[in-house]
Amino acid sequence: MASVVFPRNETIKVKPVSIRDVKIEGFFNPYLERNREKSIPLMYGLFKKHGTVENFKIAAGISKKEITRRLATDSDLYKWLEAISWDLQNYPDKRKEKFLDKMIDLVRKTQEPSGYIDTYYTGSFKKYRFKFLENSHELYCGGHLIQSAIAHYRSTGKEKFLDIAIKWANYITKKYDNGELSVNDGHPEVEMALVELYRTTNNKKYLELAGKLMEMPYTHLGNKCFLEMNEVMGHAVRIMYLLCGATDYYLETKREDYYERIRLLEEDFFSGKYYITGGIGSRYQHEAIGLKFELPNLMAYSETCASISLMMWLYRMFFVRQDVKYFNLFERVLYNAFLAAISLKGTEYFYVNPLASTGDHFRKQWYDCTCCPPNFQRFMASLASYFYATGNDEIWINLYDKSRARITLENRETVLINMETDYPWDGNVKIDVKKKGNEKIKIHLRIPDWSSITRIKFKDRVFTVEESCYFTLEIIDDCSFEMFFDIKPELYCGNPSIESDRNCVAICRGPLVYCLEGCDNNFDIFNLFIPSQSFEEGTDKNFHGIIRISGYGMLNRDTNFLYRKGIPEYQFNKVKFNAIPYFSWANRKPSSMIIWVNNYENKKRRSNEDTG
Numbered sequence: 001m002a003s004v005v006f007p008r009n010e011t012i013k014v015k016p017v018s019i020r021d022v023k024i025e026g027f028f029n030p031y032l033e034r035n036r037e038k039s040i041p042l043m044y045g046l047f048k049k050h051g052t053v054e055n056f057k058i059a060a061g062i063s064k065k066e067i068t069r070r071l072a073t074d075s076d077l078y079k080w081l082e083a084i085s086w087d088l089q090n091y092p093d094k095r096k097e098k099f100l101d102k103m104i105d106l107v108r109k110t111q112e113p114s115g116y117i118d119t120y121y122t123g124s125f126k127k128y129r130f131k132f133l134e135n136s137h138e139l140y141c142g143g144h145l146i147q148s149a150i151a152h153y154r155s156t157g158k159e160k161f162l163d164i165a166i167k168w169a170n171y172i173t174k175k176y177d178n179g180e181l182s183v184n185d186g187h188p189e190v191e192m193a194l195v196e197l198y199r200t201t202n203n204k205k206y207l208e209l210a211g212k213l214m215e216m217p218y219t220h221l222g223n224k225c226f227l228e229m230n231e232v233m234g235h236a237v238r239i240m241y242l243l244c245g246a247t248d249y250y251l252e253t254k255r256e257d258y259y260e261r262i263r264l265l266e267e268d269f270f271s272g273k274y275y276i277t278g279g280i281g282s283r284y285q286h287e288a289i290g291l292k293f294e295l296p297n298l299m300a301y302s303e304t305c306a307s308i309s310l311m312m313w314l315y316r317m318f319f320v321r322q323d324v325k326y327f328n329l330f331e332r333v334l335y336n337a338f339l340a341a342i343s344l345k346g347t348e349y350f351y352v353n354p355l356a357s358t359g360d361h362f363r364k365q366w367y368d369c370t371c372c373p374p375n376f377q378r379f380m381a382s383l384a385s386y387f388y389a390t391g392n393d394e395i396w397i398n399l400y401d402k403s404r405a406r407i408t409l410e411n412r413e414t415v416l417i418n419m420e421t422d423y424p425w426d427g428n429v430k431i432d433v434k435k436k437g438n439e440k441i442k443i444h445l446r447i448p449d450w451s452s453i454t455r456i457k458f459k460d461r462v463f464t465v466e467e468s469c470y471f472t473l474e475i476i477d478d479c480s481f482e483m484f485f486d487i488k489p490e491l492y493c494g495n496p497s498i499e500s501d502r503n504c505v506a507i508c509r510g511p512l513v514y515c516l517e518g519c520d521n522n523f524d525i526f527n528l529f530i531p532s533q534s535f536e537e538g539t540d541k542n543f544h545g546i547i548r549i550s551g552y553g554m555l556n557r558d559t560n561f562l563y564r565k566g567i568p569e570y571q572f573n574k575v576k577f578n579a580i581p582y583f584s585w586a587n588r589k590p591s592s593m594i595i596w597v598n599n600y601e602n603k604k605r606r607s608n609e610d611t612g
């Protein structure tokens with residue numbers, strides 16, 4: 001199986017689909033191409049320039065230079081190697097395979113006979129090994145080593161990278177077993193990697209170590225063990241990676257206490273801790289998730305890695321329960337917070353993804369802490385495996401894009417799926433199913449939460465669905481069906497408890513959140529008020545074929561005060577505004593940006609005027 005996550009426990013009825021079994025040809029295809037042809041090659045040059053590759057050469061004894069000390073930089077290289085491995089599944093390339101072999105040889109040379117591996121803690125820093133695990137990222141890097149090695153093994157069938165990871169995992173396991181180590185890494189990551197290593201090798205000691213680590217308090221997550229946590233708080237990436245590990249652990253052990261804790265945390269998270277873009281982590285301080293409804297826009301942190309870790313967790317939750325809410329939110333993150341993180345050229349990244357900007361927030365090619373870019377690359381390279389899931393005689397379709405899939409079910413039926421669509425620009429999805437056998441199978445179609453009325457045309461019948469769910473079709477022979485999602489520009493509001501969205505509206509169209517950029521609007525976008533209306537829309541061929549939304553708004557000219565007596569009274573001019581998908585912002589000249597715009601509520605104003 002060549003998927004990212006592969007649950008082993010036989011009681012889990014859902015199975016993943018390999019990356020190589022799904023060929024994406026639509027909206028995401030240019031992203032996959034840019035990832036392969038631009039982002040990944042460019043990163044190698046940057047790794048060489050900034051010492052990441054050199055560190056490995058020094059630790060391997062090939063170079064005599066000094067290690068450049070940047071904590072956890074080994075994990076950047078591992079994530080990047082993981083991206084190349086996943087990408088090989090649909091785009092086999094002997095030259096790249098050879099390159100991977102060369103890089104893996106280099107990594108192997110840095111591993112000590114004991115199994116220890118981490119270029120940071122070599123030379124004069126060797127004395128600090130395991131001395132401050134809560135901040136050292138040693139197990140964090142080891143976790144990325146394992147994940148990268150598993151990706152290489154699952155994509156190429158070669159065991160040489162996996163052997164390095166196993167040697168390291170054995171070394172660490174022994175250290176915890178004999179009591180030499182008794183605290184966990186302050187940055188969770190190794191937990192889910194150890195569970196995946198158990199799934200790959202069937203060696204239970206890795207699963208047990210994952211459990212043992214989660215029974216130790218996490219310094220940066222309220223100093224609590226996983227089973228003591230009552231809310232999703234603290235460093236966003238850390239808590240999400242831990243939730244991934246805990247969910248993987250639950251899937252394999254079916255421990256009831258883990259299930260209850262995961263569900264408790266899930267409820268807390270869904271009740272008020274993510275942005276309309278799907279981004280998470282509202283505080284710059286400690287890169288943390290804030291209180292419930294604490295979701296500032298201009299000062300949103302919303303780290304790119306946090307968006308990725310959230311999708312990783314939601315995918316794992318789908319294996320626990322096939323509740324439509326997981327992929328509804330997954331889709332929200334994917335098309336908004338995640339896609340906005342990379343420039344349309346595929347060469348610059350956001351680390352922080354705010355929901356408003358005064359014009360001073362830009363993507364960069366390189367960050368001193370460059371965790372996000374290679375994380376983006378590995379996730380993008382594995383995107384195809386998130387589209388479908390299977391069971392004994394069933395298939396879940398979780399994401400939509402023009403694509404072809406070849407899926408083999410547990411009951412040995414092979415099903416070919418051809419999906420024709422212009423999603424997310426257009427809501428029509430035509431699906432052709434060809435079957436090799438004649439068993440009855442069920443196809444569960446995700447009906448997104450944003451589609452008010454969805455029609456499904458199947459064998460001369462039309463079904464109407466008005467609520468988000470998995471809509472199930474039973475199929476025996478080859479067949480076709482069509483889905484019509486209700487995609488149109490619509491206004492959204494937030495819970496009034498979200499201070500920064502109060503009296504504001506956001507424009508969305510299907511899964512895409514829209515924003516206004518200063519360079520499209522010749523006025524102060526922060527003083528715009530928009531009423532309900534029928535918006536206009538049109539494709540912009542000169543700007544990556546995006547669909548723009550335009551409409552009219554009321555621009556307040558009475559801005560020359562900070563505070564004054566009385567209720568708000570403004571002086572309005574009618575103006576035309578222009579909005580673009582959030583994922584495409586900051587790709588032209590520097591300009592301001594806003595998602596949540598003041599709401600101009602016609603009726604209410606009129607009644608105020610009548611009685612006043």
Ligand SMILES: [Zn+2]
Pocket residue numbers: 303304305306351370371372373375
């Ligand atoms: Zn990051």
